[in-house]
Amino acid sequence: MSFNTVILKNFFKNLKNYALYMFALVFSVVLYFSFVLMSQDDSAVEEIQSSQLMSTGFTVGSVLLVVIILAFVMFANSLFLKRRNRELALFQLIGLTHGEILRILVLENAVIYFSSLVFGIAFGFLTSRTLLMILLRLMQVELSVGLNFSVQAVIQTAILFVGIFTLLMIQNFIFLKRTRLISMLTLDQSSEADYSGMGIGTMILGLLGLIMISSGYWLSMNIIEFGSVLLLVLFGILFLTIVGTYLTFKASVAFVLNMIRKSKQGCVSVNDVLSLTSIMFKMKSNAFLLSLVSIISAISMGLISFSYISHYSVESLIESTVSHDYTFYEEEDMQFYSHLLDDSEIEHRPLVIPTISYVARGDGIISGNGDDDSEISLNIVSEEFVDDTEVDEGELVIHGLSTVVGVYMDFDLNRSITLYNDDYEVTLELVETNEDAALPSFVARGRLQAVVSSEVYSRLEENAIHDKEQAEPHEAFVIDIVGEDSQEIFQLMNGENNPLFESRIEQYTNQIQGAGILMFVIGFVGLAFLMTTGCILYFKQIGESEDEKDTYKVLRKLGFSVNEIVKGLTLKVAITFGIPLIIGLLHTYFAVNAGWFIFGNEMWIPMLTVMGAYIVLYSTFGLVSILYYKKTVRDSL
Amino acid sequence: MIIQAKDIKKSYGNKRNRTEVLKGIDLTIEAGEFVTIMGASGSGKTTLLNVLSSIDNVTSGHVYIEDQDITQLKEKKLADFRKKDLGFVFQEYNLLNTLTVKENILLPLSIRETKKAEAEKQFKLVSEELDIYNLKKKYPSEISGGQKQRTSAARAFIHQPKIIFADEPTGALDSKAASSLLSKMKQLNKKINSTILMVTHDATAASYSKRVVFLKDGLIYSTLIKGERTQESFYKEIMNTQSVIGGVSVEF
Ligand SMILES: Nc1ncnc2c1ncn2[C@@H]1O[C@H](COP(=O)(O)OP(=O)(O)O)[C@@H](O)[C@H]1O
Ligand SMILES: [Mg+2]
Numbered sequence: 001m002s003f004n005t006v007i008l009k010n011f012f013k014n015l016k017n018y019a020l021y022m023f024a025l026v027f028s029v030v031l032y033f034s035f036v037l038m039s040q041d042d043s044a045v046e047e048i049q050s051s052q053l054m055s056t057g058f059t060v061g062s063v064l065l066v067v068i069i070l071a072f073v074m075f076a077n078s079l080f081l082k083r084r085n086r087e088l089a090l091f092q093l094i095g096l097t098h099g100e101i102l103r104i105l106v107l108e109n110a111v112i113y114f115s116s117l118v119f120g121i122a123f124g125f126l127t128s129r130t131l132l133m134i135l136l137r138l139m140q141v142e143l144s145v146g147l148n149f150s151v152q153a154v155i156q157t158a159i160l161f162v163g164i165f166t167l168l169m170i171q172n173f174i175f176l177k178r179t180r181l182i183s184m185l186t187l188d189q190s191s192e193a194d195y196s197g198m199g200i201g202t203m204i205l206g207l208l209g210l211i212m213i214s215s216g217y218w219l220s221m222n223i224i225e226f227g228s229v230l231l232l233v234l235f236g237i238l239f240l241t242i243v244g245t246y247l248t249f250k251a252s253v254a255f256v257l258n259m260i261r262k263s264k265q266g267c268v269s270v271n272d273v274l275s276l277t278s279i280m281f282k283m284k285s286n287a288f289l290l291s292l293v294s295i296i297s298a299i300s301m302g303l304i305s306f307s308y309i310s311h312y313s314v315e316s317l318i319e320s321t322v323s324h325d326y327t328f329y330e331e332e333d334m335q336f337y338s339h340l341l342d343d344s345e346i347e348h349r350p351l352v353i354p355t356i357s358y359v360a361r362g363d364g365i366i367s368g369n370g371d372d373d374s375e376i377s378l379n380i381v382s383e384e385f386v387d388d389t390e391v392d393e394g395e396l397v398i399h400g401l402s403t404v405v406g407v408y409m410d411f412d413l414n415r416s417i418t419l420y421n422d423d424y425e426v427t428l429e430l431v432e433t434n435e436d437a438a439l440p441s442f443v444a445r446g447r448l449q450a451v452v453s454s455e456v457y458s459r460l461e462e463n464a465i466h467d468k469e470q471a472e473p474h475e476a477f478v479i480d481i482v483g484e485d486s487q488e489i490f491q492l493m494n495g496e497n498n499p500l501f502e503s504r505i506e507q508y509t510n511q512i513q514g515a516g517i518l519m520f521v522i523g524f525v526g527l528a529f530l531m532t533t534g535c536i537l538y539f540k541q542i543g544e545s546e547d548e549k550d551t552y553k554v555l556r557k558l559g560f561s562v563n564e565i566v567k568g569l570t571l572k573v574a575i576t577f578g579i580p581l582i583i584g585l586l587h588t589y590f591a592v593n594a595g596w597f598i599f600g601n602e603m604w605i606p607m608l609t610v611m612g613a614y615i616v617l618y619s620t621f622g623l624v625s626i627l628y629y630k631k632t633v634r635d636s637l
Numbered sequence: 638m639i640i641q642a643k644d645i646k647k648s649y650g651n652k653r654n655r656t657e658v659l660k661g662i663d664l665t666i667e668a669g670e671f672v673t674i675m676g677a678s679g680s681g682k683t684t685l686l687n688v689l690s691s692i693d694n695v696t697s698g699h700v701y702i703e704d705q706d707i708t709q710l711k712e713k714k715l716a717d718f719r720k721k722d723l724g725f726v727f728q729e730y731n732l733l734n735t736l737t738v739k740e741n742i743l744l745p746l747s748i749r750e751t752k753k754a755e756a757e758k759q760f761k762l763v764s765e766e767l768d769i770y771n772l773k774k775k776y777p778s779e780i781s782g783g784q785k786q787r788t789s790a791a792r793a794f795i796h797q798p799k800i801i802f803a804d805e806p807t808g809a810l811d812s813k814a815a816s817s818l819l820s821k822m823k824q825l826n827k828k829i830n831s832t833i834l835m836v837t838h839d840a841t842a843a844s845y846s847k848r849v850v851f852l853k854d855g856l857i858y859s860t861l862i863k864g865e866r867t868q869e870s871f872y873k874e875i876m877n878t879q880s881v882i883g884g885v886s887v888e889f
Contacts, residue, residue, distance in 0.1 A: 095720020
């Protein structure tokens with residue numbers, strides 16, 4: 001039997017143990033390949049108005065994917081190497097050089113790697129179709145998804161993975177060079193059990209970690225107050241939460257667990273042996289990894305939430321900035337299009353909306369900085385031009401109050417607002433605020449709109465001082481389509497030589513496609529991040545279960561049943577997955593809470609959806625870990 | 638002489654927290670000798686063996702094997718050296734679970750591309766001697782601890798290395814199996830003039846060798862030479878020295 005046959009046999013018999021590693025590889029290939037394949041789908045690109053944005057989004061996304069895949073595969077490889085320590089040491093003992101061992105590794109890895117590549121590409125091809133369907137759905141583009149296999153995508157994926165392969169071999173070589181033979185022979189015994197006590201230092205660090213995180217959260221809750229040094233505060237929050245997270249894992253968790261342990265006064269149960277003590281030992285050395293996992297998942301969840309919020313809010317955002325189906329800059333333009341629509345027998349309503357501006361003050365206005373007698377400038381519109389709004393004499397309704405504006409400006413309902421100028425003033429009661437705009441944005445110029453009854457409006461108009469310097473339009477020219485507006489109508493009007501106009505449906509399409517791509521790319525990459533962090537924790541558990549095999553054996557010899565041991569391990573898994581999960585969720589909540597209004601007007605539904613998906617994902621990984629533990633315990637005796 | 642150790646020191650730990658396990662060991666072993674290292678548990682026996690056999694490196698001092706300073710040797714040369722001249726029997730068995738007993742034993746021959754017939758002959762010889770020939774198709778998970786240890790020993794002997802390093806080779810064996818393994822070692826030592834360096838805490842095992850070196854507090858405490866005596870009387874002297882050093886009776 002030649003040495004090569006021995007190696008081959010060893011390899012194929014070991015294949016089961018490589019499953020994890022292969023899974024990591026196939027998973028990465030699927031991610032990358034389906035992503036690339038999708039970005040090169042010509043039929044989809046043609047259909048989409050914002051294809052420029054799409055390709056930029058996909059480029060940025062693929063770079064991020066490469067980064068996470070690289071980190072993930074290298075992590076898996078290092079675990080894999082550690083598992084094979086003994087074997088590699090034995091080869092050295094019988095006289096193989098590092099070069100020869102590396103050659104074995106290269107060969108083995110090449111087999112694993114390229115079969116994973118083929119599998120991954122096949123799977124990726126299948127998933128990419130599903131993914132593309134999701135993307136088009138998010139962009140609200142009607143298009144049936146065909147089978148589009150791109151050789152270029154295969155080549156691109158292959159090149160990337162050959163590159164990663166080279167990096168892995170360098171990693172293997174460095175590992176072989178750097179690790180002494182003696183430590184390889186004894187590595188799996190002396191793993192991470194350096195436990196340096198629970199001194200006063202740990203206590204202070206633990207407390208500091210919790211204080212840092214809390215103050216980071218407090219700052220994020222009050223971020224509005226720091227308008228002038230916003231950037232500084234943002235970095236402060238990042239610093240506090242990241243370092244705080246690390247300290248929490250390094251010290252606080254061990255500290256708290258130690259308190260629990262102490263409270264038992266020596267009567268440690270099997271649960272404690274398997275969960276508390278094991279975690280206490282490992283938590284400190286895993287602190288870096290666990291904080292990385294929490295922070296990465298918080299960032300991913302935060303970004304996914306933000307992009308989901310903006311996708312979710314496109315419609316209402318359009319409502320609060322675009323008041324009518326079509327808006328024109330000149331009255332003639334409006335008439336031109338009105339004729340055009342008449343010719344095609346499309347029912348519509350042209351409108352000329354007059355407006356004047358007044359300064360307002362009163363109890364009803366609460367400005368962001370807490371001044372009582374703040375003044376704002378309002379565009380006044382008569383009630384007859386605003387659908388669905390009933391205003392009696394002496395009443396006033398504020399329109400166009402979007403969430404972003406709402407952060408800086410608030411109104412007290414049923415209080416008075418006085419509109420005034422040098423010659424005239426009238427006091428009205430604020431009865432309602434409304435997000436929808438009553439005027440086109442280029443007429444409103446960022447001011448809120450006050451809708452009043454037509455009598456009040458005529459009086460206000462009579463007494464208005466027409467300021468010559470403010471050469472702004474005082475009439476808005478709009479057309480509303482009776483019934484639903486549609487792409488066909490928009491295309492009809494959007495002739496090449498026709499006058500300029502603004503269209504709600506066009507803005508909506510652009511924004512929903514942009515938000516759709518953004519959400520998809522961020523969602524995809526973010527999900528990839530979350531999956532990899534989950535996988536990493538799972539791999540860690542597998543490693544620990546191997547290390548603790550002897551403990552299970554002892555416990556079973558002492559008469560504990562498999563179920564009793566697994567119960568203790570379940571607690572351990574719950575803590576290992578649960579603490580990063582909870583910290584990740586908390587970080588996400590405070591991050592989203594601090595900034596969501598910039599992206600849209602609904603925070604809870606998108607954020608809770610993302611968090612729910614994350615919880616399900618992590619629970620799945622936790623469950624799979626428990627099953628793995630169960631198998632290990634059962635086989636330990 | 639085949640092995641020469643000069644003022645070997647070995648410490649573990651970092652700057653703040655250092656423990657010196659070997660505090661300056663000088664030891665010379667002639668070709669064809671069978672030397673045992675004894676000492677209380679934790680006295681540094683395994684450490685010394687590892688350092689002498691190129692598995693671990695020294696903190697200071699030099700180890701010469703056939704006049705080559707192995708503490709200065711390049712990795713490639715070291716590998717070559719292990720391949721040709723060294724055999725290891727470990728406290729832990731270090732068998733590949735994926736290979737049968739026979740394949741494990743033949744591993745050193747397979748990397749030297751020995752002819753099949755020759756390898757077969759060697760295998761039969763060694764495995765019959767150690768009473769594991771019938772296990773040749775079994776996997777390590779299917780055999781007992783003692784059988785694993787004998788497999789590991791057979792692997793160390795199969796290529797008839799110049800030097801055999803053995804760490805507690807009889808640790809997992811009953812007295813019958815232990816004596817057959819030790820006889821085999823003694824025989825190899827006699828027939829093909831292999832040099833053997835063995836670590837043990839078992840006085841019976843030690844009595845098979847020609848010289849026993851006692852370690853205490855990181856230094857060589859004393860040396861016993863068998864000379865022309867019977868194994869019996871050598872065993873008694875080893876026992877006496879052990880009881881002088883102390884701590885032996887509690888060791889198991
Ligand atoms: N990797 C290591 N790190 C720290 N201390 C070690 C290490 N290996 C051995 N020691 C210490 O060195 C001493 C000698 O160990 P060893 O040579 O294994 O003793 P033995 O004589 O029982 O074989 C022991 O006190 C042990 O604690
Ligand atoms: Mg020892």
